Amino acid sequence: MSIRIVAIILSAFVVGAGGALLLNSTSTGSAITSSGATKTTGKALIGGPFRMVSHKGEAVTHKTLEGRHTLMFFGFTHCPDICPASLQVTSEALELLGDTAKDVQPVFVTVDPGRDTPEVLKSYLEDFDDRIIGLTGTEAQTNTIAKAYRIYHAKVADPNSEGGYTVDHSAYLYLMSPQGAYIKHFPPAVQAEELAAGLKAALRTS
Numbered sequence: 001m002s003i004r005i006v007a008i009i010l011s012a013f014v015v016g017a018g019g020a021l022l023l024n025s026t027s028t029g030s031a032i033t034s035s036g037a038t039k040t041t042g043k044a045l046i047g048g049p050f051r052m053v054s055h056k057g058e059a060v061t062h063k064t065l066e067g068r069h070t071l072m073f074f075g076f077t078h079c080p081d082i083c084p085a086s087l088q089v090t091s092e093a094l095e096l097l098g099d100t101a102k103d104v105q106p107v108f109v110t111v112d113p114g115r116d117t118p119e120v121l122k123s124y125l126e127d128f129d130d131r132i133i134g135l136t137g138t139e140a141q142t143n144t145i146a147k148a149y150r151i152y153h154a155k156v157a158d159p160n161s162e163g164g165y166t167v168d169h170s171a172y173l174y175l176m177s178p179q180g181a182y183i184k185h186f187p188p189a190v191q192a193e194e195l196a197a198g199l200k201a202a203l204r205t206s
Contacts, residue, residue: 046174046182048148052109052141055121055134062180068105069183069203072174074151076112077124078161082171082188084127090173091129092192093199103203106132111153111169113142115162149174175199177206 047062054060071090075083087108094101108125110116113136116124121134137145146153153169171188173195183206186195 044182046149046185047176047180050141050145050148052135052137052145053118055118055125055136057118060133060135065105065107065176066180067178069103069178069199069206070176070180071104071106071199072109072149072176073107073171074109074111074146074149074153074169075171076110076167076169077116077120078112078166086171086173086188087125087128087132089190089192089195090132093195094129094131096192096196097199100200100203101131104199107135108132109135109142109145109149111142111146111151112167113137113139175202 049062051059051061073083073086073090075086077083090106094104094106097104106129108121110121116134116136118134118136121136125132125134135145136142145151151170153167155165156168157164158166173186173188173190175183175185175198177183183202184198186198190198
């Protein structure tokens with residue numbers, strides 16, 4: 001079995017197991033109910049401090065995004081399918097939300113900072129809703145935000161791609177609260193109607 005095939009299988013496993021990993025990545029506590037029973041509580045450990053640069057060349061940190069719900073997606077501009085598809089779905093979902101969309105800030109974070117400069121991100125995002133913010137940074141900054149959001153990403157040799165590599169990565173969309181806390185995630189294959197409905201429901205209760 002070739003190294004590339006093994007890499008794809010491992011990547012698919014990580015993406016497919018993402019929901020389980022999210023559920024297991026929690027901080028737990030306990031509370032006593034009125035009946036005297038102990039109820040375990042948990043909070044997904046998704047999100048955290050970061051410092052990146054937007055597609056407009058502006059510094060962006062986790063503090064910059066506070067105040068509105070944030071829909072985070074990780075990918076890269078040379079991604080052949082899932083990234084443009086997810087960005088298109090996000091764009092359509094924003095349209096379906098109508099005026100409610102003002103309460104959501106969509107963010108596209110590249111996991112390929114070597115190729116995805118602010119200028120490259122700016123050009124790439126012109127094909128999608130202009131409310132989407134693109135973020136890039138150094139390798140260290142990218143690793144920091146990817147670790148905070150439990151994002152798997154790895155370079156894989158690909159002689160047919162610019163630079164001789166592609167990037168395998170997990171592809172969930174994360175909805176974060178105005179305070180930067182994890183609320184829920186959406187699968188890579190989510191449709192625009194489903195995403196819009198999920199966002200609208202979450203906005204009503206958080």
